[in-house]
Amino acid sequence: MAAEERQTTSEKKAKPIFCELSANDLEPEITKIESLCVECGKNGITRLLLTKIPHYKDVILMSFECEHCGYQNNEIQNGGKIAEKGVKITLQVATQQDLNRIMVKSDYTSICIPHLDFEIPAQSQKGEITTIEGIINRSIRALEQDQSRRREEFPDTAIEIDLFISKLHALKVLDEPFTIIFQDISGNSYVENPKAPIKDTQCNITYFKRTKEQNCILGIYLDNEDALLKPIQEGEYTLEQIEGEVLSFPTNCPDCNSPCETNMKLTNIPHFKEIVIMATLCESCGHRTNEVKSGGGIEPQGVRIEVTITGKEDFTRDLLKSETCDMEIPELELEVGPAALGGRFTTVEGIITAIKEQLSSSTAFTGDSSDLETGKRMKTFIAHLEEILDGQREVTLILNDPAGNSYVQSLSDDGPDDRLKIIKYDRSFEQNEELGLNDMKVENY
Incomplete structure (x- = not known):
């Protein structure tokens, strides 16, 4: 691409991601390598910079420039692993x-x-x-x-x-x-x-x-697909054998890729179902992850749970948010997608605290790229979350899980209490498509 093509007004607008850093600030982080120019065939310089985009992830910025013919090119590549979906x-x-x-x-x-x-x-x-x-x-x-x-x-x-x-x-x-x-x-x-x-x-x-x-x-090949689908053989672990036991298996840290271990335990939520709790701690960089997955597969119907939070009693409710569950607080115009917090087994207070902590630690609002308006809006929003946690604000927490694997504890022994509403619904074609159910073969397999 010609040099003048890289200087359009619209592409300059993307610069604020790291425009407040000077060249001297960035220089120690930039890697320079010699590369062959596709225009003149002579050697030019490619500069690589690992950076983080607010609300997104780590990316690698690549900029090539040839001093012989003036050719320039800029690219971006993902700095982490390919997403699951x-x-x-x-x-x-x-x-x-x-x-x-x-x-x-x-x-x-x-x-x-x-x-x-x-x-x-x-x-x-x-x-x-x-x-x-x-x-x-x-x-x-x-x-x-x-x-x-x-x-x-x-x-x-x-x-x-x-x-x-x-x-x-x-x-x-x-x-x-x-x-x-x-x-x-x-x-x-x-x-x-x-x-x-x-x-x-x-x-x-x-x-x-x-x-x-x-x-x-994408270069992803599952050579062992057939082996994964084989039934459990005699002598292997069954769900009954591993329930209550903590199992460990080797994995790699999602942050630094160092070898570490993930601990897994199958447990049962009263009046609901079995779940799998997975926890990983990397001793190299200190990264921790906690994840909850359903142990019972996808339910025949989706579930929408609405709980009105009025005080400390509601904060103590056990809450299971699966990895397919959206969350919403209409009074704050807040919506949290399924990937934001992953699967969690916590309390109502714990899930609101997790939202607050994630927003408070986001570089989008605390880093050099944040503008005054965004920062002000974020401080106001976090103040509203603190009011909820202090019991000064009554709100409704909504969990919408098309897989039907989310749960909020009732304070009554006879079904949902007066501040808890549970609605089961038939999934749409689009929701089944997102869950991978439309193409699933369950007959004559």
Whole structure:
């Protein structure tokens, strides 16, 4: 890509992620290597920087520059492991602020604008940090690249492309709202929420289970799939044998990748079901993870649980949030996706405290990239959570689990009490798709 193409207004808007750091601050963290220039064939310099994007994850920024021909290129790659599921992000673009949203896309992200019947296939562009406007600008530049030659050789085609380019320009002036869809099988794409931590009503994020072919595209091969599906043989552990026992197995730390151990215990929640509690502690970096998984599979119906929090009595309720459960506090306009806190077995007070701690420690609000408005909004929001924990504010906590594996303890011996509402519902096709149930084969297996 030409040097002048990297200096568009929209791509400059992505700079605030680390723009307050000076070159001297970044220099010790930057790795420089010699690389071959694809334009002139001579050696240039590639600079690598590991950084963290607010609300997202660690990424590797790569910048190449050739001093011989002036060629420049910038790419972004995921600095962690591939996500367990793919992600689909549907954004309604209605204001200039939406055009300015920071967007992270991987190599495996396809982009679709249904309004124009326009699609950018996956793996046709390198991963990058840009904005919604930047994506439109890049598409315009790509279409304009050979227009002069087309006007001479294929004038009719050139007229059609000019007409389409004018439609892309109209998107930037927002003559009417439009929808843009990002689908990434690696699960490593992200669209900024300018109202964080308040729910982003214009952005819908869903996760899907990858197919075997999509796993192969990512280089994931499960050679032992057949072995995993074999029934338990005589002499192996059964659920009855391991219940109450703590089992350990080797794994790698998700932060530093050092060898460590995960402890696992099967336990039973009274009046509910069996669950598996998993805990990992890395002695190298001190990283801790606690995770809860259902021991009974997916329920026939989803469950929606509403608990009204009025005081200390409600804080003591046992609470199980599965890894497929969304949480919501309508009074604060707060919505927590299933991946934010993972699976947890705690209390109502514990889950609200976990939300507060995660927001308080987020670099998005405490780091150099945070702006005054975002910081102020976050302080106000955390103050509201503290009011709830102090019993000064009555709110409703809603757990919505399509897998039906979440639970809140009742304070009554005869079913739900007057401040607890449990509703079971039939899952939609989309929810079954996200859980991987639509393609599941259960007959003649």
